[in-house]
């Protein structure tokens with residue numbers, strides 16, 4: 001058996017001991033997931049479908065997996081603590097299908113923090129311990145949801161400046177390009193986080209995200225990129241031969257978009273004397289075939305560099321004033337800034353560009369580490385907690401309320417997510433109206449009940465300015 005495909009080994013060690021710990025007569029454990037708060041006031045829910053399809057759907061329990069787990073936990077705990085009977089019961093009674101019910105807000109939903117995002121409950125009274133066994137895997141949704149949230153927050157900033165300084169919003173989906181593959185902790189993380197970024201944009205170099213979108217979100221081609229240089233393909237020509245290296249890029253990619261990193265030695269010289277003089281005619285000729293050169297600085301203080309590069313290019317190639325009164329480079333010239341970009345730095349760059357009377361439509365941004373890796377579970381304070389249980393046939397609300405941190409108080413009872421005057425509210429204690437519950441049953445007893453496509457997720461997550 002391949003490793004890392006046994007859900008009996010995909011949990012925290014202490015959970016292997018929890019079937020001993022619930023009160024005698026417990027037949028149901030009902031738990032929920034929320035963001036308790038954090039960096040952003042809303043979260044863009046994404047990534048549950050991947051976890052369900054990869055780990056929960058179908059016959060995921062087998063005799064082989066039970067044996068493997070039994071043997072590993074005997075060594076791990078130096079005792080027979082693993083619930084072999086419980087898992088064999090699931091194998092025999094449910095044919096290896098997981099007897100849980102999961103209801104979730106539709107993927108792509110933008111939900112204010114402190115609202116229920118999904119609930120989990122066991123459907124077989126004999127395995128109440130099963131609900132929280134899956135906390136470990138299900139809480140990992142923190143990653144795609146946080147990446148989608150952060151990426152969308154950056155989209156909101158870019159959209160604001162585009163609506164103020166650009167002729168149209170048409171370029172918005174391409175304005176933030178994923179540079180993050182190498183900076184992620186694994187290929188799988190790149191796929192998950194890269195797909196989360198593609199909820200909001202279509203520009204990516206994280207190829208794993210395309211694979212994820214195709215296999216788990218029904219999207220044949222979720223993102224796009226263009227021919228682009230890296231430093232090695234420029235510097236191998238030698239310090240005094242950037243002109244040849246740049247000219248080669250224009251020869252090899254005569255049509256369409258081509259991006260050339262130009263800061264290997266002196267970005268200002270490259271813009272003024274190489275692109276702006278020695279290769280000026282070649283660059284302008286691209287305009288005749290609707291082809292664009294995208295110049296890429298990659299060092300220096302981003303706001304200062306971007307404005308200096310725009311001003312130098314204007315001196316050499318000219319500019320026009322668009323319908324909003326801001327300057328545009330000729331259509332065959334654009335700039336991509338892929339260094340030092342994050343939610344925290346974006347506004348400063350766009351402000352400086354606007355102050356210097358440039359439209360942000362001249363730019364595209366690349367973002368790596370801060371897009372896919374510089375996030376953690378507490379960025380949005382995600383929590384998975386039990387809020388209801390049944391013991392000897394009697395249902396009761398369950399909660400925690402630590403005197404040492406009221407922020408960790410959990411919700412009580414059975415929950416619904418409803419709209420009240422257009423705002424999400426979470427009804428607790430079974431007071432909600434099931435007909436108005438926005439939580440959709442997405443999984444039950446091994447079967448995926450509802451599938452979302454990336455297209456519909458994108459629509460659901462769209463930012464206001466782009467609607």
Ligand SMILES: O=C1OCCC/C1=C\Nc1ccccc1
Nearest residue numbers: 179180205225226228259336338
């Ligand atoms: O610099 C990079 O580091 C990380 C990987 C991607 C990357 C650049 N790619 C690119 C794509 C399209 C236009 C321009 C650049």
